[in-house]
Amino acid sequence: MTAIGVFCASSRTIDQRWLDLAFDTGAELARRGHTLVSGGGCVGMMGALADGARSGGGRTVGVIPQALVDLEVADLASDELLVTDSMASRKTVMIERSDAFLTLPGGLGTLDELFEVWTTATLAMHDKPMVLLDTDGFYRPLLDWLTSLTDQHFVKPAGQDLLLVAHTLDEALDTIDSRLPVTRRPA
Known part of the structure; x- marks a missing residue:
């Protein structure tokens, strides 16, 4: 079974549409x-x-630092917690x-996770597919800035090319599925 790491917001004050996107993502992964x-x-x-994944019978693995467990925000329903x-060891x-x-919309924590996984890929520490879901242009300003970094030679084009951008959930997951080694693709 292929494991997809998903980075996204944990804010309790965001619009319902982002919560719906997350639920749908979990359900589609399952x-x-x-x-x-x-x-x-x-x-x-x-x-x-996680609720979306479980609604579709999917397996969930949660990785959380003790400090957040202490704040009582741990997903205790995870199949494996x-x-x-x-936070650093969580990312590892x-x-x-x-x-x-897969990176969904999010804030600082989401960006931290995205940049960690992307940086380690540029250093050839892994070769796992990475997709950014740019729903409704959420990440467009960031993507424009990143392109300017490449244009100014702060980021190599090959490094920039490692992050794949999708605009719909289906496109994002199809992109991931097409880039998984054949032995890791779901049946």
Whole structure:
């Protein structure tokens, strides 16, 4: 079973449409036979994502630092809940446990996770597919800025090309599925 790491917001104050997107993402991951690897939270998009996966009979793996468990935001319904000692070790475990990565809309934590997985890919520390879901142009300003970094030679074009951008959920998951090694693709 292929494990897809998903990065997204945990905010409790975002619009319902983002929660719906997260729920639909989890449900579609389950429908496609993927295991969800998430940040292990039960709030915001992160909670909706895990609920969506479970609604479709999917397996969920949550990875959460002890400090967030102490705040009572852990997804205790996860099939497997891995508790780490820090945010840094959380990212390491998520990278190790995932076969590919999908970034949904989010804030600083989501961007931190995206840049960690992207940076380690540019350093050839992994070769796992990474897709950014740019729903309704959410990430367009960031993508424009990143292109300017490449234009100014701060980022190599090959590094920029590692991050794949999709505009719909189906496009994002189709892109991931097409880039998984044949032995890791869902049946």
